[in-house]
Amino acid sequence: MIDEAAVLEQFCVMVFNVADSIEQPSKHCLKILVVDDDDLNRRMMRLLLVRDCHDVQVVANGIEALDAVKDQKFDVIFMDLQMPLMDGFEASRQIRERENGSIRTYIVALTASYLPEEGHLLFEAGIDNYIAKPFEVEHVQKLLGIIARSDHFVPPVEHFSVEGAPAN
16 A cells, blocks of 8 residues: 555655755744645645644635634635635635734735736735745745744745845
8 A cells, every 4th residue: 555645755855855844844833724726736735834844724725715714813825826616816805805904814826827927916816925836845935934034025936036035
């Protein structure tokens, strides 16, 4: 019998080169919600984030995301944009409406088909940032580190230099 978790972990180490993050978890542990309709994407994100000490919950669509935020406070939500039942744009809009000016949850869109010049659509939906798929694990880790240390706007990952500092 194949141990799917072990295979997935080996895959992540080989493909995403996350061996260092497995050995040295982040000092900034966050409560994170991952919203994605693809089971493999949810499992990989969960594995990568848990390895860095984050408390992670995963759900499969925008409706489930709304249920999750109704009962819990998250520091960060990774939101796929294209999902059945309710897409990431609508889920983000409704999350913002429910927050009603209270503490704002940081929402990061995960998308394979989004064009940077359409960024205004993200912000109109209440999304704070985006990461294009496929992404580098280091970009996610750097973004989460910055979010954990700051209440200010974080520029999109594409604007980061190789070292992770915002580009000029």
